[in-house]
Amino acid sequence: MQHSLKIILGGCLLAAGSAAAFAGDATNLPPAPSWAEANKHVTYDEFMQAAKESFPYATPEQFKLRVENDLTLKTCNESMDQPNAQQAAAILEFEKKRLVFPADGKLLGDWKKGEEIAKSTTGDRIGFADADDPSHPNGSNCFACHVMIPGQPGGNMGPSLVDYGKRGQSPAILKYTYEHVYDAKALVPCTIMPRYGGEGHLLTAEQVADIVAFLTDPQSPVNQPEAKH
Structure with a gap:
């Protein structure tokens, strides 16, 4: 679908720009667009629809648990991975609570x-x-x-x-x-x-x-x- 293609093309533009920069003299090359710039025409609803269509065999419950109810993924998707300071702080607080350490306290295994x-x-x-x-x-x-x-x-x-x-x-x-x-x-x-x-x-x-x-x-x-x- 069209917006899926836009997301893919945005990623290709970023990859192509990076590859060109390492291929030789990049002094005359325009800077590669940021993810937000490359996809500024893609709305959050369009993104989510494309994501759902990318996992056709996922049940609604699986998708909701893994994506829609996830504060971090929702914030990162909505902000095109550019959260503001308040959003970043909320993500860090949310994720820190997820950390669990080994029961024996040893962080060095085999x-x-x-x-x-x-x-x-x-x-x-x-x-x-x-x-x-x-x-x-x-x-x-x-x-x-x-x-x-x-x-x-x-x-x-x-x-x-x-x-x-x-x-x-x-x-x-x-x-x-x-x-x-x-x-x-x-x-x-x-x-x-x-x-x-x-x-x-x-x-x-x-x-x-x-x-x-x-x-x-x-x-x-x-x-x-x-x-x-």
Whole structure:
């Protein structure tokens, strides 16, 4: 439909502008439009209608729970991911309340389990004809958005996490890393990084702690030199 195409084209414009900027001399290129500028002609109602049509197999209850009743998603959608100071503060307060920590208080789990979770692509997807089997264990598919292990492929939607362990394993670093994986929106309103922890989401608190270990443990492949062949 027309407004769905507008949203897609807006994203393509942003991607094309970014690609051109890295392709060579960008001094004569006009700046890429912001998301809000590229989609200022798309109303919130049109956006929501397009979102519903993108998940044709989702039940009304699923969509309402995941989107319409979610303060953060509603605010970010309405503001085109540009919340004002008051909205951002409300999001942070809302998301902070979602944070749950492991029952034993340990934020550092097993990095080998964390690697398995990070590489697994199984997840609780809704609204698709080929939605994942809920009986299969969930993963986080971290490599879709991040390069994590030197010399191995990964996505570029998020920053490279290679050598993340150089930050150390102080209590402050472990807490920051845990919260960012569990619910990045509790730190950065409207970030594109999904919420991974919590009821109705992919991972348990203990599994998030395993990913923290995968990122920070000196023995983890994240923090090893690239293998020579």
